[in-house]
Amino acid sequence: MTEELDAGFVARQIAESDMLSEPAPGKHEVGSARRRKEDARLVTGRTTWTDNIQLPGMLYVAFVRSPMAHARITRVDTSAALSRPGVVAAFSGRDLADEQGSLPCAWPVTEDIVIPDHPPMAVDEVRYAGEAVACVVATDRYKAADALEAIEIDYDPLPAVLDMTEALKEGGPQVHEAGNKAFVWKFAAGDIDAAFRDAPVVVERTFVQQRLIPSAMEPRAVVAQTDGDSFTLHSATQIPHILRIMLAQVTGIPEHKLRVIAPDVGGGFGSKLQVTAEEVLLLLLARRLGKPVKWTESRSEGNLTVHHGRDQLQRISLAADAEGHIKGLRVDLLADMGAYLMLVTPGIPILGAFMYNGIYKMDAYDFTCTGVFTTKMPTDAYRGAGRPEATFAIERVMDELANELSLDPIEVRRRNWIAHEEFPYTTIANLTYDSGNYEAATDKALSLFGYDKLRAEQADRRDRGDPVQLGIGVSTFTEMCGLAPSRVLGSLSYGAGGWEHASVRMLPTGKVEVVTGSSPHGQGHETAWSQIVADALSVPFEDVSVVHGDTAISHKGMDTYGSRSLVVGGIAVLQACDKVKEKAKHIAAHLLEASADDIEFAEGSFKVRGTDSGKTIQEIALATFAAHDLPEGVEASLDSDATYDPNNFSFPHGTHLCAVEVDTQTGATKIRLYVAVDDVGKVVNPMIVEGQVHGGLAQGIAQALFEEAVYDAEGNLLTTTMADYLLPSAADLPDFVTDRTETPATSNPLGVKGVGEAGTIASTPAVVNAVVDALRPYGVNDVAMPCTPERVWRAVQGGVS
DSSP states (O other): OOHHHHHHHHHHHHHHHTTSSOOOTTOOSTTOOOOOTTHHHHTTTOSOOGGGOOOTTOEEEEEEEOSSSSEEEEEEEOGGGGGSTTEEEEEETGGGTTTOOOOOOOOOOSTTOOOOOOOSSOSSEEOSTTOEEEEEEESSHHHHHHHGGGOEEEEEEOOOOOOHHHHTSTTSOOSSTTOSEEEEEEEEESOHHHHHHTOSEEEEEEEEEEEEOOOOSSOOEEEEEEETTEEEEEEOOSOHHHHHHHHHHHHOOOGGGEEEEOOSOOOOTTTTSSOOHHHHHHHHHHHHHSSOEEEEOOHHHHHHHSOBEEEEEEEEEEEEOTTOOEEEEEEEEEEEEESSOOTTTTHHHHHHHTTTTTTBOOSEEEEEEEEEEOSSOOBOOOTTTTHHHHHHHHHHHHHHHHHHTTOOHHHHHHTTBOOGGGOSEEOTTSOEEOOOOHHHHHHHHHHHHTHHHHHHHHHHHHHHTOSEEEEEEEEEEEOOBSOOOHHHHHHTTOSSOOOEEEEEEEOTTSOEEEEESSOOSSSOHHHHHHHHHHHHHTOOGGGEEEEOSBTTTSOOOOOSOTTOIIIIIIHHHHHHHHHHHHHHHHHHHHHTTSOGGGEEEETTEEEETTSSOEEEHHHHHHHHHHOSSOOTTOOSOOOEEEEEOOSSOBOOEEEEEEEEEEETTTOOEEEEEEEEEEEOBSOSOHHHHHHHHHHHHHHHHHHHHTOOOOBOTTSOBSOOSTTTSOOOOGGGSOOEEEEEOOOOOSSSTTOBOOOTTHHHHHHHHHHHHHHHHHHGGGTOOOOOSSOOHHHHHHHHHTSOO
């Protein structure tokens, strides 16, 4: 990084930090880098996490988990556990078989999809290591854990099914009686055969998306209690509203008798977008025992039983003309479902299907995804959910195309991307990108990166035969986020809509309560929503509070995932504010003895147009509460609800550039410089955006260089602890250089786009492209992720990458 770049970066950070207390006079709240309201309690831990909850008479649950990937259960004897100190009860799966139901899959992507029964606790057969087989309930968590060893279980081992390609062969071991193929989903546009038949250049590659283990700061935890025929479930979940509906269906508890509370949740990244076995089982145990019960996972337990991410085999073929213009793209994808289909397992690779074309124009596209059962922990949503996998494939193959034609990777992208004047643009995957400017983001990134200077240094190192080679990686990406349009989701057989709900309550004193259906787990909703409301109603930022996560208070919502909170939930809040103002305008007109048509709202007051006569919104709130002088037929309330369902997704984009130094003698890789220029439309809070980008970059880089879930030949997970599963720390990551361009979305009134997953989606191919670029002189065109020193060294030596 140059001294000038260092100075500019630091100056920008200082300038932004000066904005943290409050916006400058005359400035709007939206766009200001407000410190997050919630951090005072979250950062200090002085809040209610699920595991903090203590209830009178509470009991604690521990689970016996299968040590085998695949086996018949021939005997479970819990009797000895009952004599252990503090043990109140012990159950096998068979004890609960009549009431535990089957965990739901809400996304049957094809009509003939195979959805096997998925008991929360195994009854006759286990299909992955870590599956719950029995449980103990005791007076404290340690007594419960100690008593597990007294439970006797006999297994009849069955063959493990681990390799997707082998799993699809005839005559092999079967995970389920219906076979190992869950579904085949296809999409095609244009004449793909003609595109490849006439193309002078065809690039074919196979990429592996390794299996990842989500590692939220807060482990999963569940507390269930009953009061007569009513139940309350506290859970560290991203989806309290969806969870309530699904639990009612699985357990038979009437929905109106079930309250779900997501207290402050310490991270999710998709891993808590789930209906888990433990949530179902704790409700059943609370019902059986009539007492509150709690379960909190250990880290090693979490690595085994939190649903995993990615795990795909991507066969990619790209056809282009002699100048590098893309003619066609063919994707043949194998997606590892694991042993069962969980809440949205089969839909994850389908989300990616619409993004393999990325930001590029082409004549034809053909996509086939085969979902495959294996005897591993099921996969499901993980930050980006299908789009990181798609972006990785297209951005890697674009670099391969550039190498094939001896073109600069930036140049081959310029020849193919959608130009800014072509928006709105309907892609080959039939999505309409509403706005974007890939040229502007790329130009800014190249300038910050010092691209030409680094290319010159790279050439010099290659000429000198320097054992430490410089690699430069490019990722120009877009993503489909704001997972929402209900009609689109319906067309994809998704089991719910994508709308979001909000309520805005004007209190008598002029303060504002916002109830949001989107449930945060670290995104900063309380701050961003307060900024939106402060501007919309012209009230002080400090006068707004935000309530979320409790289905008894926030009764409607579709929750938080897919970068949808702001672009769907935030717009619902804005629309509810508009309804508040419309109600208040009629009351103001009455009090000011004017026509409502002559009332205008500005700077917090309703005024008669052309006069100084007016009433503040706080005065209107108090007058409405008093109800002494309201217009005939007008109710004494300004409170308003809104449910927003967008017509389109949002499409943030950006350019990420990475420079790595690779020691060809040891295989060690060091990121020297990382520049990310993102376009997320209108920015509500720059500091929150920075945090989301930094966190996303850390997770994407982790996939590229560090993380991998590894199973042995018998299907045992080897990476069950933090000592085995390598999560990068701050010391392993560089200082990121981040900036933005701003192309407002046209699909919503705020002009906002999502940001929560952008860093993760863009960074993985940027880093791997950089590693491969460093090794081109050695004849290397791929290194399997994670690009560990051993894999890099073997690639240099001509071994298996």
